[in-house]
Amino acid sequence: MTVPVKPLLTVEDLRVTFPTRTGDVQAVRGVSFALGRERLGIVGESGSGKSQTGRAIMGLTPGHARISARKLAFGDRDLLTMPARERRDLRGKKVAMILQDPKYSLNPVMTIGRQIVETLKTHEKISTSAAKARALAMLEAVQISDPERVFSLYPHEVSGGMGQRAMIAMMLVCGPELLIADEPTSALDVTVQLEVLDILDKLVADRGMGLIFISHDLRLVSSFCDRVIVMYAGRIVEELPAANLADAQHPYTRGLLNCLPTIGSDRHPLPVLDRKPEWAL
Amino acid sequence: MTSALSIRDMVVTYDEFAALDHVNFDIGTGESFGIVGESGSGKSTLLRAVSGLASFDQGTLSVNGRPYSGRKRDKEFYRTVQMVFQDPYGSLHPRQTVDRLLLEPLVIHGFTDIETRINRALDEVGLGSGFRFRYSHQLSGGQRQRIAIARALILEPKILLLDEPTSALDASIQAEILNLLEQARRDRNLTFVMVSHDLGVISHMCERLAVMKTGKVVETVPRKALENREFSADYTRQLLVASEGFRRG
Numbered sequence: 402m403t404v405p406v407k408p409l410l411t412v413e414d415l416r417v418t419f420p421t422r423t424g425d426v427q428a429v430r431g432v433s434f435a436l437g438r439e440r441l442g443i444v445g446e447s448g449s450g451k452s453q454t455g456r457a458i459m460g461l462t463p464g465h466a467r468i469s470a471r472k473l474a475f476g477d478r479d480l481l482t483m484p485a486r487e488r489r490d491l492r493g494k495k496v497a498m499i500l501q502d503p504k505y506s507l508n509p510v511m512t513i514g515r516q517i518v519e520t521l522k523t524h525e526k527i528s529t530s531a532a533k534a535r536a537l538a539m540l541e542a543v544q545i546s547d548p549e550r551v552f553s554l555y556p557h558e559v560s561g562g563m564g565q566r567a568m569i570a571m572m573l574v575c576g577p578e579l580l581i582a583d584e585p586t587s588a589l590d591v592t593v594q595l596e597v598l599d600i601l602d603k604l605v606a607d608r609g610m611g612l613i614f615i616s617h618d619l620r621l622v623s624s625f626c627d628r629v630i631v632m633y634a635g636r637i638v639e640e641l642p643a644a645n646l647a648d649a650q651h652p653y654t655r656g657l658l659n660c661l662p663t664i665g666s667d668r669h670p671l672p673v674l675d676r677k678p679e680w681a682l
Numbered sequence: 683m684t685s686a687l688s689i690r691d692m693v694v695t696y697d698e699f700a701a702l703d704h705v706n707f708d709i710g711t712g713e714s715f716g717i718v719g720e721s722g723s724g725k726s727t728l729l730r731a732v733s734g735l736a737s738f739d740q741g742t743l744s745v746n747g748r749p750y751s752g753r754k755r756d757k758e759f760y761r762t763v764q765m766v767f768q769d770p771y772g773s774l775h776p777r778q779t780v781d782r783l784l785l786e787p788l789v790i791h792g793f794t795d796i797e798t799r800i801n802r803a804l805d806e807v808g809l810g811s812g813f814r815f816r817y818s819h820q821l822s823g824g825q826r827q828r829i830a831i832a833r834a835l836i837l838e839p840k841i842l843l844l845d846e847p848t849s850a851l852d853a854s855i856q857a858e859i860l861n862l863l864e865q866a867r868r869d870r871n872l873t874f875v876m877v878s879h880d881l882g883v884i885s886h887m888c889e890r891l892a893v894m895k896t897g898k899v900v901e902t903v904p905r906k907a908l909e910n911r912e913f914s915a916d917y918t919r920q921l922l923v924a925s926e927g928f929r930r931g
């Protein structure tokens with residue numbers, strides 16, 4: 402996949418640091434990449450900085466963290482110097498992120514339907530009844546079989562997978578140009594998972610949306626994305642065409658591929674990674 | 683084989699909606715039992731009804747021969763049965779430190795060797811004692827799930843109810859957690875009831891599995907049936923195809 406002349410998103414030397422009681426935690430340590438109108442996968446172990454990379458792009462880094470970059474731009478617009486207000490307007494409309502923790506990010510005291518309607522009304526001039534129709538259509542599009550019922554349920558009243566799809570519906574309803582999907586399908590059963598990926602796939606193909614797909618599911622990433630970035634301890638350790646994931650060179654990536662349990666293979670205990678300190682340098 | 687968990691005709695309804703519709707299970711002591719099924723089919727509801735987080739309207743539940751009903755569970759129950767939730771964000775209070783989260787069950791159940799147990803529990807799930815005074819909102823998704831597992835194991839229960847315990851984890855941590863769970867099961871002769879969307883995980887961990895759909899159990903098959911493709915439910919077949927990855931249509 403060649404990166405187009407003018408990328409949708411440019412990230413250069415991004416760093417995110419959290420001061421904590423026991424010293425600084427460097428969650429992201431110099432990440433650089435450019436994104437076109439394509440599907441970019443980010444894989445990497447738990448705690449490697451995938452979510453914090455996404456959050457920094459969105460401007461959702463917690464306030465006490467330190468963030469720096471040589472460049473962070475959405476098209477021509479510099480995200481680092483953009484006024485907070487402008488950034489907020491961008492968020493939800495042009496750029497959206499499906500957060501890894503759907504229950505946490507849905508408002509617990511507002512019904513699912515009302516939240517989607519409010520999102521629409523914040524970003525578009527639209528009547529309540531038109532917004533409701535769009536919200537129901539969106540819930541249906543993410544394969545919720547009973548949209549009317551789910552529309553009026555509170556987040557704690559839906560199953561894990563339904564909450565995740567509600568979140569996806571809310572993020573897609575305004576038609577963003579850039580979508581960061583953080584483990585968007587990890588709580589979905591695999592059959593629904595593929596249907597949701599189909600929706601994302603069409604948005605990339607038909608509308609030219611750029612997609613950053615954060616996942617720990619290697620099979621899924623290699624079959625769905627165009628390119629894959631592998632992160633380890635806050636850095637990018639490898640970048641590959643997704644279809645060639647099996648030819649990965651970095652020992653971390655190779656190790657990851659080897660520890661998946663599969664039907665019929667009887668490996669007890671499963672092989673685990675022997676992490677080398679030099680991987681984190 | 684004595685039954686660790688026996689469920690007869692269990693029904694859970696929300697308003698008119700039957701989330702569990704006359705479900706029967708018998709799970710033997712030391713057995714590892716898997717549950718798969720589409721989203722919303724009632725898997726979490728089943729585990730929640732067993733652990734007393736949801737009330738069941740009809741049917742019976744017995745744990746090691748002791749009957750339980752409604753939502754009432756005694757201390758003995760929680761010494762026997764612990765649950766790891768699907769959603770590590772919802773299950774751990776974000777403003778509590780790891781130390782508090784692990785301390786709480788120990789205090790409630792009157793343990794005294796608290797220091798040793800907390801350090802051992804953190805070790806067991808591959809997090810060093812450096813994590814002990816972190817708040818749970820300062821942890822990544824995978825780190826939180828490991829804390830949730832540590833908290834479930836710290837009371838040395840007999841039965842673990844695991845709701846998608848590794849779906850939020852990358853392959854390497856998943857392998858570590860699955861090995862850890864298997865080891866714990868062997869060492870302590872634990873009984874597992876494990877919900878997962880990943881047939882690879884279920885076939886690795888479980889001897890038998892049930893397939894659920896719209897609040898009902900549609901079939902129960904041995905692990906071998908997955909390998910030999912000997913099952914009748916359509917959904918099981920779909921799951922198997924889907925587990926091979928995404929196909930651009």
Ligand SMILES: Nc1ncnc2c1ncn2[C@@H]1O[C@H](COP(=O)(O)OP(=O)(O)OP(=O)(O)O)[C@@H](O)[C@H]1O
Nearest residue numbers: 419428447448449450451452453820821822823824
């Ligand atoms: N508020 C915080 N304070 C201190 N450290 C934090 C905070 N939030 C995140 N971290 C740390 O930053 C690192 C990166 O976290 P991040 O959530 O980006 O990981 P991840 O790659 O998304 O992992 P997972 O696959 O488990 O979701 C982790 O080590 C985490 O503990």
Ligand SMILES: Nc1ncnc2c1ncn2[C@@H]1O[C@H](COP(=O)(O)OP(=O)(O)OP(=O)(O)O)[C@@H](O)[C@H]1O
Nearest residue numbers: 558559560561562696701721722723724725726727
């Ligand atoms: N408190 C509640 N109020 C109303 N309906 C509920 C409540 N809790 C669960 N339900 C409904 O019960 C059904 C089963 O939910 P459950 O969480 O058991 O599904 P699941 O099989 O675990 O799905 P997933 O794979 O998505 O986690 C869903 O349709 C859900 O909306």
Ligand SMILES: [Mg+2]
Nearest residue numbers: 451452501823
């Ligand atoms: Mg994450």
Ligand SMILES: [Mg+2]
Nearest residue numbers: 560561726768
């Ligand atoms: Mg569930």
